[in-house]
Amino acid sequence: DAKTTQPPSMDCAEGRAANLPCNHSTISGNEYVYWYRQIHSQGPQYIIHGLKNNETNEMASLIITEDRKSSTLILPHATLRDTAVYYCIVRVEPGAGSYQLTFGKGTKLSVIP
Amino acid sequence: DAGVTQSPTHLIKTRGQQVTLRCSPKSGHDTVSWYQQALGQGPQFIFQYYEEEERQRGNFPDRFSGHQFPNYSSELNVNALLLGDSALYLCASTPGRFGGYTFGSGTRLTVV
Numbered sequence: 001d002a003k004t005t006q007p008p009s010m011d012c013a014e015g016r017a018a019n020l021p022c023n024h025s026t027i028s029g030n031e032y033v034y035w036y037r038q039i040h041s042q043g044p045q046y047i048i049h050g051l052k053n054n055e056t057n058e059m060a061s062l063i064i065t066e067d068r069k070s071s072t073l074i075l076p077h078a079t080l081r082d083t084a085v086y087y088c089i090v091r092v093e094p095g096a097g098s099y100q101l102t103f104g105k106g107t108k109l110s111v112i113p
Numbered sequence: 114d115a116g117v118t119q120s121p122t123h124l125i126k127t128r129g130q131q132v133t134l135r136c137s138p139k140s141g142h143d144t145v146s147w148y149q150q151a152l153g154q155g156p157q158f159i160f161q162y163y164e165e166e167e168r169q170r171g172n173f174p175d176r177f178s179g180h181q182f183p184n185y186s187s188e189l190n191v192n193a194l195l196l197g198d199s200a201l202y203l204c205a206s207t208p209g210r211f212g213g214y215t216f217g218s219g220t221r222l223t224v225v
Contacts, residue, residue, distance in 0.1 A: 041219075041221075043217050043218075045216070083115065087155060100146065100171065101156075101214065103157070105154060
C-alpha cells in the first residue's frame with residue numbers, strides 16, 4: 001500500500017502557483033520523498049525528490065516540513081500543460097534495497113485558463 | 114537520445130489468449146521494470162529484470178512472466194488473459210537496479 005495521502009483533485013488558475021500537498025506521517029529516516037506526474041495517456045515523469053532539505057529544479061520546488069511528515073510540491077507558474085495526475089511517493093535511498101515505486105492514486109491537477 | 118520504447122501501443126485480445134509486450138530501455142540503462150495501471154489507479158509494480166533475471170516481483174500471479182535479453186530489452190508475457198487484465202502496461206528502465214526511473218508511454222491492453 002502507498003505510504004502517502006494526497007487530495008484526489010485540485011484546480012489552479014493558469015499563471016498562478018500550484019501547491020500540491022502530501023502527507024507521509026510514517027516516513028522513515030532513510031526514505032526520500034519523490035514526485036512524479038502523469039499526463040494523460042503517457043508514462044509517469046520524474047519531477048523532483050528530497051530527503052529533508054527543500055529542493056528546487058527547473059520544473060518545481062519541494063518543501064518538506066521539519067518533522068518530515070508532510071511535503072508540498074510547488075509549480076511556480078502553472079500552465080495548461082501542467083494539467084496531470086501528480087504522485088507523491090516515499091522510497092528508500094537508492095542502493096538501500098527497494099527497487100519499486102509504490103504509487104497511490106495521486107492528485108489530479110487541473111490548470112484553468 | 115531515444116527514451117524507453119514500448120510496442121505495440123494498443124492491443125485487443127480475447128479472454129483466454131496469451132499476449133507479449135515489448136520494451137526497449139533508454140540508452141545506458143540496463144534494468145527494466147514493468148508496471149500495470151488500471152483505469153483511475155496508480156501504476157502497480159509487476160517485476161524487475163536485471164542481468165537477464167527477475168530480481169523482485171510484486172503481487173501478481175504466475176500468469177505474468179517476463180524475459181530480459183542480452184541487449185537489455187525486455188518482454189512481458191501474460192497467459193490465460195482475464196477481463197481484469199485490461200490496463201495500461203508501463204515499462205520503466207533505470208541505470209542499475211536503484212537508479213532513477215524513466216518510463217515509456219505504455220501499451221494499452223484491452224481484453225474482450
